[in-house]
Amino acid sequence: MSTDPIRSEGEEPDGWEELLRSMLGGPAAEEAIRALRASGVDPAAMSQAAGLPTDRNQLMLMISQMQQMLASGGGDPVNWRVAHDLARQTAHAGGDPTVTASEAQQVRQAMAVADLWLDTATELGPAGGAQEAWSRADWVERTMPTWKRLSEPVAASVAAALADVVRSQAEHLPPEAQAMTADAGPVQGMLKQLGSAVFGMQVGQAVGTLAREAFGPTETGLPLVEDRAAALVPANVAEFGDGLDVPTDEVRMFLAVREVAHARLFAQVPWLRAHLLGIVEAYAREITIDVEAMEEAVRGIDPTNPEQLREALSGGVFALEQSPAQQAALVRLETALALVEGWVQEVTGKAVAPHLPHAVALQEMLRRRRAAGGPAEQTFATLVGLELRPRRLREAAALWSALDAERGQAERDALWSHPDLMPAPEELDDPSGFVAGRKAARAAEEDVDAALAAILDGDDAPGDDAPDDGSDGPGGVPGEDTQDEDPRRD
Numbered sequence: 001m002s003t004d005p006i007r008s009e010g011e012e013p014d015g016w017e018e019l020l021r022s023m024l025g026g027p028a029a030e031e032a033i034r035a036l037r038a039s040g041v042d043p044a045a046m047s048q049a050a051g052l053p054t055d056r057n058q059l060m061l062m063i064s065q066m067q068q069m070l071a072s073g074g075g076d077p078v079n080w081r082v083a084h085d086l087a088r089q090t091a092h093a094g095g096d097p098t099v100t101a102s103e104a105q106q107v108r109q110a111m112a113v114a115d116l117w118l119d120t121a122t123e124l125g126p127a128g129g130a131q132e133a134w135s136r137a138d139w140v141e142r143t144m145p146t147w148k149r150l151s152e153p154v155a156a157s158v159a160a161a162l163a164d165v166v167r168s169q170a171e172h173l174p175p176e177a178q179a180m181t182a183d184a185g186p187v188q189g190m191l192k193q194l195g196s197a198v199f200g201m202q203v204g205q206a207v208g209t210l211a212r213e214a215f216g217p218t219e220t221g222l223p224l225v226e227d228r229a230a231a232l233v234p235a236n237v238a239e240f241g242d243g244l245d246v247p248t249d250e251v252r253m254f255l256a257v258r259e260v261a262h263a264r265l266f267a268q269v270p271w272l273r274a275h276l277l278g279i280v281e282a283y284a285r286e287i288t289i290d291v292e293a294m295e296e297a298v299r300g301i302d303p304t305n306p307e308q309l310r311e312a313l314s315g316g317v318f319a320l321e322q323s324p325a326q327q328a329a330l331v332r333l334e335t336a337l338a339l340v341e342g343w344v345q346e347v348t349g350k351a352v353a354p355h356l357p358h359a360v361a362l363q364e365m366l367r368r369r370r371a372a373g374g375p376a377e378q379t380f381a382t383l384v385g386l387e388l389r390p391r392r393l394r395e396a397a398a399l400w401s402a403l404d405a406e407r408g409q410a411e412r413d414a415l416w417s418h419p420d421l422m423p424a425p426e427e428l429d430d431p432s433g434f435v436a437g438r439k440a441a442r443a444a445e446e447d448v449d450a451a452l453a454a455i456l457d458g459d460d461a462p463g464d465d466a467p468d469d470g471s472d473g474p475g476g477v478p479g480e481d482t483q484d485e486d487p488r489r490d
Helices: 015-024 026-038 043-050 056-071 080-092 101-118 136-170 175-180 186-211 234-241 248-268 270-285 291-299 306-314 324-352 359-371 375-384 391-407 409-417 431-457
Strands: 131-133 230-232
Touching: 080 136, 080 186, 101 131, 101 230, 101 234, 101 248, 101 324, 136 186, 136 230, 136 270, 186 375, 230 248, 234 248, 248 270, 248 324, 248 359, 270 324, 324 359, 324 391, 324 409, 359 391, 391 409, 391 431
Parallel strands: 131 230
Antiparallel strands: none
């Protein structure tokens, strides 16, 4: 006689049953299987719909791999071991050549020259950090801490929404199933582990893909490293140069100037890094899930129909809702990133113009790369749901160019001294109006300064035209020197 109360005599264990036992443990898995069958769900049909292997050895291998993946997650909303390993694997796909001594020397030399050229194009001094050549794996290792900071709030928001959906759906299940889906129940624990692993895979895939295309740590417009390092990835620089009718040395030099310009900006403007990352974090923390859409999708799924499962997962089960606060944060981020990239484009163009014959063509190639939705935009969309609009870049570049032409590069760069001086989104739409407005404000400020200086110096002060009768005004003592008591003369 069978000792299993939920399996008939001679019945082989089902794939879903084995999977549940591996993740929940024996007693909890038995309760889950009872609840499934009590609610009319056939575990065997679920196994077939999910495509689980029918061969027991293959099934055990898959379960073992899943157990290892889940065990490595810890309590984080993202399984960072999975993210790290997958990012390294993705970055290495197709090859990740080790940086040779010759390549490293070429990069360092290019960046040293870039600093000299930039001295004539900006008032912001050198970053003062290391100038390095990275492999794609180096790019993953050095930028992963910042990706962790940016993506964890999103994962936490989605995990909380998924837990709410499970709890709401459990209201229609038997009491024993409801107990399992409680906050401390085994189902919630399993979902947290699975969600952590899924997000780890998502982050790892995105970071690894970007590592294969990014020229350096500022490719996204964000400072992805905390120190003042500037770096180039020679393998990615070489791939970008392939097919261009431009010498390799010139391509490397152009990209080195851009990278060093980014490094100068983030090093010499202390508030900028925290400002940019803070906007992204604020946006990500407020991400909410359309719970009603998720519940409707889950409620309508027939677990025996694989096509329905596929359509549900790809058709907006995890639809994001964008709050007014997020919309405002998105506008601020778009504006800030456009100003960063526009400034870099402006100073790079000035720095390389006397030296690189193909500078204009290379600038246009990069502009098209961004406008087509390059890896930076795709990575933002994957990790935090942000769709950046490259059109802002052209407007920002026009604004910096107009400021330079009208007021000079010293006043242009002085805008970075405080975030309150930066152009607002509506001012970015009208570069000429912004420059004219700042010019008028500067003239008014100079008039006020001149008037104040005249008052403090005693020139043209009220009463200076009155005849001197030897007294100091009403109540004064003739001939008494009260100069030190006059606050205007202090």
